[in-house]
Amino acid sequence: MYGTHKRTTMIQVGKPVRGTAFVGREKEIKEILNYIEIGQSIVIIAPRRFGKTSLVTEVLRRLKTKKKYTGFIDVFEHSTVTELTRSIIAEVLENHGLKKLYQQTKGSITALLKNIKLKAVVEDFEFLVGLEDDSIDQWTNFSQSIDFIDDFAERHDKDLCFAFDEYGDILKFDKADAIIKLMRAKIQKQQKAVYIFSGSYESVMETLFTNNKSPFYRLAKIIHISYLPFSDLRRYMVKMLKGAEIDYDIKLIEDSIDFLKGHPYYCQLALQQIYLYHLTQGKAPTIHGLIDIITQSERGYLVKTWEDTSSNKEAVLVLKHLSTESTGVYAMASREKINASRTLKKLEGAGIIYQEKSAYYYYDPVFQYWVANTIK
Ligand SMILES: Nc1ncnc2c1ncn2[C@@H]1O[C@H](COP(=O)(O)OP(=O)(O)OP(=O)(O)O)[C@@H](O)[C@H]1O
Ligand SMILES: [Mg+2]
Structure with a gap:
C-alpha cells in the first residue's frame, strides 16, 4: 500500500500542486503574504502552466493556518453571473464550514431557513434570501455578494483574503466592463477583505490592471512569477x-x-x-x-498554441526565427519586409516570449523546440 501511495503522488502532472510536490516560491509567498498583511491586493501574472493556481492555493493554505478567512474562485469554471454570485457566497460561508450546507439548499428559501446555522447567517445578511427572488436582478445580487465578502469578515472581526483565479476570464461575461468597474469601486472601499487576482493571459491581465484607462489601474500590486530555481x-x-x-x-x-x-x-x-x-x-x-x-x-497543446499564436505571416517568421536565435529579429524582419515590433509586442503580451536586453526568448522551451523542429 505504501508503495502505491508514493507512486500515485509521483505521477501527477497538470493539477495544481501542494505539499511535497510544491517546489520553491518561498520568496514569492513571503512577499505576497506581506502585502496581504498590510491590506494590499495582489495580481499574479505568469504565462500558462507556471504555477499560478498552485501558488495562490499555497498562499491561502498558509493564511488558513494563521486562522485568517479565505475564499477561492476559478472564474473560468463559471458560465453565468448568477453562478459566480453563488460560488462567492459559498466560499465566504465555508469559513464557518457552511459551504456544503449552503449548496445543498440550492437557493430554496425554505431550506435556507430550516437550517439553524444558515438561518443565523441569513438574519445577519438578508440579501441571501433575495437570491431566489425573481424581482431582484442578477447584477444586484452579484454586487451584494462582493459586499458580503467584506461584511462577513467585518461581522466576525476577521481579515479575509479572497482569490479570483483566471480573472481575465471575466471578459467572457456580458457587461464585463461593468463587472470590473463595480468590483473595483467596492474593493477599494473595503476594510477587511484583500484580494488576489491571477490569470493566464498576460495581455488580458495587463489590460485589466495596468492600462491607464483600465478601471483596475493601481488597485493591486502586480507580482510576476517565473521559472523555478x-x-x-x-x-x-x-x-x-x-x-x-x-x-x-x-x-x-x-x-x-x-x-x-x-x-x-x-x-x-x-x-x-x-x-x-x-x-x-x-x-x-x-x-x-x-x-x-x-x-x-504535449503535441496537442503545442499544435493548439501554434494555431493561437501564428495567425499571420509576420508571427510565423518571428516565432520561427526566435526558435533558433534570440537576437537578430529586426535584421530578419527588414530582409523579409515585415513589421517585427508589432508582432513582438503581441507575442509578449500573450505571454509567449519575453525580452531581455535586446534578445527575445520563448517562455515555453518545449514549444520553442517544437517550432524549431516542426515548422518549415
Ligand atoms: N511550485 C511548484 N512546484 C512544483 N511544480 C509546480 C509548481 N507550480 C506548478 N507546478 C507544476 O506545473 C503544473 C501547473 O501548475 P498550476 O496549475 O498551478 O499552473 P497555472 O499557472 O495555474 O496553470 P494554468 O495556466 O493552466 O492555469 C502543475 O501541475 C505542476 O506539475
Ligand atoms: Mg491555473
Whole structure:
C-alpha cells in the first residue's frame, strides 16, 4: 500500500500542486503574504502552466493556518453571473464550514431557513434570501455578494483574503466592463477583505490592471512569477526518484532542468516520464529520448498554441526565427519586409516570449523546440 501511495503522488502532472510536490516560491509567498498583511491586493501574472493556481492555493493554505478567512474562485469554471454570485457566497460561508450546507439548499428559501446555522447567517445578511427572488436582478445580487465578502469578515472581526483565479476570464461575461468597474469601486472601499487576482493571459491581465484607462489601474500590486530555481528542482527530483527507489542518473536530471529552464510544468512532466521510463525499460532515458517523449506527449497543446499564436505571416517568421536565435529579429524582419515590433509586442503580451536586453526568448522551451523542429 505504501508503495502505491508514493507512486500515485509521483505521477501527477497538470493539477495544481501542494505539499511535497510544491517546489520553491518561498520568496514569492513571503512577499505576497506581506502585502496581504498590510491590506494590499495582489495580481499574479505568469504565462500558462507556471504555477499560478498552485501558488495562490499555497498562499491561502498558509493564511488558513494563521486562522485568517479565505475564499477561492476559478472564474473560468463559471458560465453565468448568477453562478459566480453563488460560488462567492459559498466560499465566504465555508469559513464557518457552511459551504456544503449552503449548496445543498440550492437557493430554496425554505431550506435556507430550516437550517439553524444558515438561518443565523441569513438574519445577519438578508440579501441571501433575495437570491431566489425573481424581482431582484442578477447584477444586484452579484454586487451584494462582493459586499458580503467584506461584511462577513467585518461581522466576525476577521481579515479575509479572497482569490479570483483566471480573472481575465471575466471578459467572457456580458457587461464585463461593468463587472470590473463595480468590483473595483467596492474593493477599494473595503476594510477587511484583500484580494488576489491571477490569470493566464498576460495581455488580458495587463489590460485589466495596468492600462491607464483600465478601471483596475493601481488597485493591486502586480507580482510576476517565473521559472523555478535549478537547485530546488534538482533537490526535489532527486528526492522523488530516490523515494521511488529508482537508480536515477543525476546528469539526466540536471540536463533536463537546464533544457526545460526550470519550467514548473515541464520539469514535473520530465520527472514523471523519467520514472515511467525506468519502470518500463529498467534504465534511464537519454536526454534526447526524454525531450522527444515530452514533445510527443504535449503535441496537442503545442499544435493548439501554434494555431493561437501564428495567425499571420509576420508571427510565423518571428516565432520561427526566435526558435533558433534570440537576437537578430529586426535584421530578419527588414530582409523579409515585415513589421517585427508589432508582432513582438503581441507575442509578449500573450505571454509567449519575453525580452531581455535586446534578445527575445520563448517562455515555453518545449514549444520553442517544437517550432524549431516542426515548422518549415
Ligand atoms: N511550485 C511548484 N512546484 C512544483 N511544480 C509546480 C509548481 N507550480 C506548478 N507546478 C507544476 O506545473 C503544473 C501547473 O501548475 P498550476 O496549475 O498551478 O499552473 P497555472 O499557472 O495555474 O496553470 P494554468 O495556466 O493552466 O492555469 C502543475 O501541475 C505542476 O506539475
Ligand atoms: Mg491555473
